[in-house]
Amino acid sequence: EDQVTQSPEALRLQEGESSSLNCSYTVSGLRGLFWYRQDPGKGPEFLFTLYSAGEEKEKERLKATLTKKESFLHITAPKPEDSATYLCAVGAQKLVFGQGTRLTINP
Amino acid sequence: KAGVTQTPRYLIKTRGQQVTLSCSPISGHRSVSWYQQTPGQGLQFLFEYFSETQRNKGNFPGRFSGRQFSNSRSEMNVSTLELGDSALYLCASTSSGVSTDTQYFGPGTRLTVL
Numbered sequence: 527e528d529q530v531t532q533s534p535e536a537l538r539l540q541e542g543e544s545s546s547l548n549c550s551y552t553v554s555g556l557r558g559l560f561w562y563r564q565d566p567g568k569g570p571e572f573l574f575t576l577y578s579a580g581e582e583k584e585k586e587r588l589k590a591t592l593t594k595k596e597s598f599l600h601i602t603a604p605k606p607e608d609s610a611t612y613l614c615a616v617g618a619q620k621l622v623f624g625q626g627t628r629l630t631i632n633p
Numbered sequence: 634k635a636g637v638t639q640t641p642r643y644l645i646k647t648r649g650q651q652v653t654l655s656c657s658p659i660s661g662h663r664s665v666s667w668y669q670q671t672p673g674q675g676l677q678f679l680f681e682y683f684s685e686t687q688r689n690k691g692n693f694p695g696r697f698s699g700r701q702f703s704n705s706r707s708e709m710n711v712s713t714l715e716l717g718d719s720a721l722y723l724c725a726s727t728s729s730g731v732s733t734d735t736q737y738f739g740p741g742t743r744l745t746v747l
Contacts, residue, residue, distance in 0.1 A: 560735065569637075569723050569738035570676075613676065619666060619727075620689045621736060623676040 528553045528616050532624035539604055539631050547599040547627045549614030557618040559597050561590050564611045564626070573599075573612075604631045634660060637726050637739030645745045651712040654742045658705050658726030664688075665707040666736060667699060670721040682707055711744075719746045 529552045539545055551559065558577055562570035574583045576592040583590050587608065589600045599612055609631045615621040638657045646652050658665050666689075667679040678691040682701035699709040705726075711718055721741045727734035 558735075562738070567743075569740045572735055572737055575735050615676075619664065619681045619683075620678045620691065621666075621668075621676075621725075622678070625675045 528622040530614055530616055530622055530624035532612075532614050532627050534627060535625065536628040537630070539629070541605060541631055541633050542603050544600070544602045544604070546601070547612055547629070549597040549599070549624055550595060551597070551614075551616050552595075553616050556616065558616065559592055560615045560621065561597070561599055562613040562615065564613055570613055601629070604629075606631045606633050637724055637737055639722075639724050639739040639742050641742060642740065643743045643745075645747065646714050647747050648714055648716060650714050651710060652714060652744060653708055653710045654722055654724075654744075656707045656709075656724030656726075656739060658707070658724075659728075659737060662726035662728050662737075663705050664727045664734070665701055665705065666725045666727075667707070667709050668723045668725065669693070670723055670741070671719075676723070679709065714746045716746050718744065720744060 531550045533548045560575050561573040564570045574590040579594045581592050587602050591598045611626040611628045613626045615623040640655045664683045666681040668676050670676045680699050681689040685701045696712045701707045721743050723738050723741045725736035725738045727736050
């Protein structure tokens with residue numbers, strides 16, 4: 527059975543303070559690893575899909591990387607508007623999600 | 634292109650009642666998945682439909698059911714509601730349902746069971 531563990535559960539940063547979120551996964555065969563951002567009371571918003579170890583994708587201040595056992599979401603010089611819960615998921619038609627990392631960026 | 638839409642956005646029901654939630658996928662998308670999100674369990678997969686057929690099912694009791702119509706719109710039904718069914722119900726769609734497709738989520742329906 528696929529499993530996903532995200533750490534830390536919560537992270538508080540100052541504006542401009544770079545950091546990384548971790549997503550460890552156990553799967554029988556990786557079909558895709560997905561990162562989403564979720565704001566309170568809203569549905570998850572798609573950020574990245576990674577398919578194979580060594581793959582990297584970037585979008586504005588976010589960069590996602592993938593190894594055979596984990597993925598990192600690096601956030602560079604974050605702004606208060608980057609505050610959200612970041613979710614990691616693996617799977618195909620049936621996604622298995624981690625519990626998320628609640629990120630707060632203080633101005 | 635319009636995103637995934639879900640109706641209603643909020644619902645309040647009492648125990649024992651039943652409820653039907655609706656989801657309209659992104660135009661051209663044929664696969665629709667449903668998820669339940671609670672503070673304790675996080676996001677959990679309910680079921681997935683493709684071309685009007687249930688293709689995958691999660692570990693939820695039979696009180697949870699769904700269907701998909703020929704226009705790809707989907708509904709899910711929960712019968713005999715329990716307090717623990719209070720949650721955000723999310724619908725997601727993908728274009729062809731190929732295993733590597735990205736799922737795009739709607740805003741969700743917040744269900745409160747009293």
